[in-house]
Amino acid sequence: MSLGCAIAALVVAAVLLIAGHFFPFGVPLTFIGVGLILSLIYDTRYKPASRRPAGPGWVDTGERFIDPETKRRVAVFTRPETGEREYIEL
Known part of the structure; x- marks a missing residue:
């Protein structure tokens, strides 16, 4: 879902930038699209079940x-001292 939104934002931003509409939409949409993609790459909160x-x-x-x-x-385990969660397939 987020990847689709990021790609859509970048496509629309590219069209706007090519058409010469830098502000208020072209440049901000570029940053939004790039930001979404970077958040997908670097977000490590979700880990698949082990x-x-x-x-x-x-x-x-x-x-x-x-x-x-x-x-x-899946069963959920936690480490009380850190609050970290682990997901284990049953």
């Missing part, structure tokens, strides 16, 4: 859900 068991220090939260991408059941 198949390996959680290591020492991880606590089972009791949360279970079906991963929409893999359609597999």
Whole structure:
């Protein structure tokens, strides 16, 4: 979804820039498109579920859900001292 929006913003920005409409739309849309793509590249908050068991220090939260991408059941573990979360396929 975000990648589609970023590409659409860059395409519209390119058309506007070619037509000579730099401000108020062409240049800002370019920054928005580039910013969205960079956020997708560098955002590490989402990690796919792991198949390996959680290591020492991880606590089972009791949360279970079906991963929409893999359609597999996933358990949620957390590390209380850092608040970090780990997703383990069951």
